[in-house]
Amino acid sequence: MALDKATVARIATLARIRVPEEELEPLAAELSGILDWVEQLMAVDTSDVPPMTSVAEMTLPMRDDVVSDGNDRDAAIGNAPRTARGFYAVPKVVE
Amino acid sequence: MSELTALTIAEARAGLRAKKFSACELAVAYNDAVERIKPLNAFITTTPDRALEMAAASDARLAKGEALPLDGIPLAIKDLFCTKGVLTTAGSHILDGFTPPYESTVTEKLWAAGAVLLGKTNMDEFAMGSSTTTSYYGPSENPWRRPGDNRPLVAGGSSGGSAVAVAARAALAGTGTDTGGSIRQPASFCGIVGMKPTYGRCSRWGVVAFASSLDHPGPMTRCVHDAAIMLGTMAGHDPRDSTSAPEPVPDYEKALTGDIRGLKIGIPREYRIDGMAGEIESLWQAGIAWLREAGAEPVEISLPMTKYALPAYYVIAPAEASSNLARYDGVKFGLRIDGDSLDDMYEKTRAAGFGVEVRRRVLIGTYVLSAGYYDAYYLKAQRVRSLIARDFAAAFERCDCILAPTAPSAAFPIGEKADDPVAMYLNDVFTVPADLAGLPAVSVPAGLSDGLPLGLQIIGRAFDEETVLRVGQVLESAASFTHLPSFIAG
Numbered sequence: 031m032a033l034d035k036a037t038v039a040r041i042a043t044l045a046r047i048r049v050p051e052e053e054l055e056p057l058a059a060e061l062s063g064i065l066d067w068v069e070q071l072m073a074v075d076t077s078d079v080p081p082m083t084s085v086a087e088m089t090l091p092m093r094d095d096v097v098s099d100g101n102d103r104d105a106a107i108g109n110a111p112r113t114a115r116g117f118y119a120v121p122k123v124v125e
Numbered sequence: 126m127s128e129l130t131a132l133t134i135a136e137a138r139a140g141l142r143a144k145k146f147s148a149c150e151l152a153v154a155y156n157d158a159v160e161r162i163k164p165l166n167a168f169i170t171t172t173p174d175r176a177l178e179m180a181a182a183s184d185a186r187l188a189k190g191e192a193l194p195l196d197g198i199p200l201a202i203k204d205l206f207c208t209k210g211v212l213t214t215a216g217s218h219i220l221d222g223f224t225p226p227y228e229s230t231v232t233e234k235l236w237a238a239g240a241v242l243l244g245k246t247n248m249d250e251f252a253m254g255s256s257t258t259t260s261y262y263g264p265s266e267n268p269w270r271r272p273g274d275n276r277p278l279v280a281g282g283s284s285g286g287s288a289v290a291v292a293a294r295a296a297l298a299g300t301g302t303d304t305g306g307s308i309r310q311p312a313s314f315c316g317i318v319g320m321k322p323t324y325g326r327c328s329r330w331g332v333v334a335f336a337s338s339l340d341h342p343g344p345m346t347r348c349v350h351d352a353a354i355m356l357g358t359m360a361g362h363d364p365r366d367s368t369s370a371p372e373p374v375p376d377y378e379k380a381l382t383g384d385i386r387g388l389k390i391g392i393p394r395e396y397r398i399d400g401m402a403g404e405i406e407s408l409w410q411a412g413i414a415w416l417r418e419a420g421a422e423p424v425e426i427s428l429p430m431t432k433y434a435l436p437a438y439y440v441i442a443p444a445e446a447s448s449n450l451a452r453y454d455g456v457k458f459g460l461r462i463d464g465d466s467l468d469d470m471y472e473k474t475r476a477a478g479f480g481v482e483v484r485r486r487v488l489i490g491t492y493v494l495s496a497g498y499y500d501a502y503y504l505k506a507q508r509v510r511s512l513i514a515r516d517f518a519a520a521f522e523r524c525d526c527i528l529a530p531t532a533p534s535a536a537f538p539i540g541e542k543a544d545d546p547v548a549m550y551l552n553d554v555f556t557v558p559a560d561l562a563g564l565p566a567v568s569v570p571a572g573l574s575d576g577l578p579l580g581l582q583i584i585g586r587a588f589d590e591e592t593v594l595r596v597g598q599v600l601e602s603a604a605s606f607t608h609l610p611s612f613i614a615g
Contacts, residue, residue: 038488045447045491046454047484048472057488060546064489067547068436068502074509081507082514085324085338085563086587090367105226109458118456121467 032062129154130294130615134198134351137297141187141197148187148197151297152180152241155199158295158615159243165266165612167280167289169204170212171244179241186239195358196239201287201296204245205252206232206342207331211242215333216250216260216283219478220459229331230363231300231342238358243296246286250480251450252307252335255552257285258539259482267315267536268293268610272576278536281311281552287345288315294615298355299345304335305438306532306556308343309568313531313580316570316610318601319345320352320594323587324563325370327356328363336445337368339438339560349569349598353377356590372588380591385599386420388592391524395431396555398533404574405530412528412571412581415603416596426520426527430513434558435550437513440493440506441561446483447490453478485546514562521586526596530555531568531580555582565590567597570606578608 035054038061042049049057100106103116112119129151132140140146156173176199183197207213207225214220228236236242249259256279258264265285267278269292280289284301288311291299301308303321312319320343327342334340344355357377363369392413397406413423455461455474462477464470479487493502520527533554542549559566564587568580581600585593 033492037492041488041491041495043472044495045487046451046468046471046475047479047487048476049484057485060485061489061492064439064485064546065492068440068506071433071436071440071502071505071509074430074433074505074512076505076508076512079508079511081504082510083507084368086368086370088325088368088370091364091371093364102226107457108226109223111455111459111461120456121464121470123467 033058033065127154127615130158132297133348134297134346134354137198142192148180148183148241149177151197152176152199154615155243155296162290162293162295162614165268165289165293166263167246167265167286167293167295168201168244169214169216169247169262169286172211172242176241176243179236183239183241193239195235197241198239199241199243199297200235201243201246201290201299202232203248203284203287203299203301205248205302205333206300207333208232208242208245211245213245213333214261216248216262217478217480217483218261218460219453219475223458227331230328230365231332231359234358234361246290246299248286249283250483251333251446252283252302252304253446253482253486254282255306255310255549256280257282257311258543259480261480264539265289266539268612269316269536269577270611276538279314279539281314281536283307284345285311288312288317288319291317291345291347292610294613298351300359301343301345302332303341303343303560304339304442305560306553308345309556309566309580309582310532310552312345312568313578314536316578316606316608317345317347318349318352318567318569319343320356320567321559321565322356322360322590323370323565325368326360326565326588326590328366328369330363330365334449336442337449338445339442341560349567349594349601350378350381352567353381353594370588375591377590377594380595381598382595383599385416385596388421388526388596389524390416390421390423390596391426391520391527392423393426393428393431393520393527393529395428396529398554401533402574405533405579408572408579408581409530412600415600416528419599419603424524426523428516428520428558430509430516431558433509434513434561435554437506437509438557438561439550440502441510443486443490444494444503445490447487447494450483450487510561513558517562517564526592527584529582529584531582532556535574535577535579559584563587565593567593569597569601569604571600571604572606573608578606
């Protein structure tokens with residue numbers, strides 16, 4: 031599976047990672063190499079095989095819908111690079 | 126070389142209780158060793174003052190005869206475990222300055238048992254790597270050197286810093302995480318014991334996520350007995366991790382009876398791969414002979430899907446990583462690069478914050494999960510994963526555990542394989558299958574190849590860490606690996 035430059039640019043945008051123009055081409059070659067190697071999976075007959083959805087056979091437990099932790103604003107925003115009046119601060123989103 | 130840093134956990138525990146030395150003396154000896162190991166870059170953060178405070182508290186309990194299970198035992202913690210009030214980086218630039226306001230469950234259990242924090246160890250960025258060379262903080266160096274060759278060697282990875290600290294006697298034991306081999310492969314490269322328990326045995330809560338269905342916290346120690354002691358404290362159900370297993374934790378030390386008579390040891394024929402070093406094959410044969418002499422019965426088994434484990438892993442792990450790493454957005458913690466808009470800020474922050482291997486895997490993961498490719502790659506890989514688990518289930522109808530090499534080579538020079546991601550991925554060819562199937566496995570140092578350590582691993586049934594440890598200890602005694610690395614800090 032060969033990825034072209036445009037596809038790499040598209041997935042970089044989806045992943046929100048800025049990739050400089052000059053790195054797109056080498057990155058496309060590198061990712062194509064990995065995907066080519068992964069292609070060998072297509073040789074396995076998996077008809078009638080369900081995809082694994084949980085490593086250990088167990089049902090996810092339920093818990094009571096109550097506050098068990100939290101209501102600690104200062105701890106929650108304590109590591110934020112930028113805050114304002116007790117909130118996370120981000121660039122303007124709405125005009 | 127200090128006598129105190131040469132002890133095992135079991136010996137230190139006995140010495141502390143018999144008042145032959147104090148926890149503070151032990152902490153001082155290890156703090157000094159941590160200083161001396163600096164050239165190997167095993168630690169990202171050291172916490173000597175905290176170590177002394179924790180040791181003083183241990184001494185107070187020991188004086189009152191109220192010793193806890195790990196009182197006074199100095200540990201190196203992989204920098205993937207969140208430690209309250211202590212910088213936690215995951216080896217990444219994007220977590221610059223992150224000081225968790227909470228403690229991971231596993232480390233919380235260790236401190237509650239009286240263990241002492243020496244520092245946080247270096248690792249491949251977000252645990253993505255097999256050499257501890259992708260860390261933002263630079264590579265760790267293996268304390269071993271090939272005789273007559275001065276080139277620095279990789280520690281293995283991703284838990285390379287913990288492996289180096291334990292091997293060079295700068296920590297009595299350490300923690301690691303194993304997603305594709307990240308405990309067992311560095312243990313093999315550094316000549317120590319690395320144990321990956323069953324998926325769900327040790328809580329993932331507070332461990333920085335890489336691939337949630339594959340991440341296994343576990344101990345890294347100098348002997349199998351110490352692994353049993355550490356696991357006994359680290360394991361256990363945790364309601365804060367929804368995949369944590371509600372299984373009782375047995376007394377792992379009691380499982381070390383030394384008696385493996387009658388056990389059937391599976392020898393998977395698919396683990397003989399093309400181009401495998403002759404020393405690894407002969408070490409494997411030696412391991413088979415040792416277990417036979419101890420009264421076990423080797424049986425040939427088949428795990429036909431083995432060759433598909435790595436490619437399946439390199440779809441599933443990047444897919445989960447691309448999702449888990451979406452949280453690093455410059456808003457809630459860590460690095461932020463300002464931009465003209467929210468998206469501009471996200472893209473600049475993530476471009477600056479992630480190294481090349483992390484970027485590579487996030488992009489692969491994004492691609493295999495994107496519209497039109499999800500079925501072809503991600504679901505296909507998860508179906509193959511089911512087949513890999515079935516292989517093991519069928520094998521365990523014929524045997525009680527499996528013996529195999531841990532890694533296809535000994536430690537290689539830093540910088541080698543750096544330009545070829547697939548060559549680097551092949552390091553995990555023998556370790557990845559047990560991660561995909563969630564099975565317990567221990568790597569034990571079993572011999573030398575050209576002066577460098579090599580490990581053999583025992584893989585067991587889900588939640589049967591006891592058999593894995595028991596057979597691992599018999600293997601350890603038979604191999605009687607007493608070689609030491611060229612660099613000893615303590």
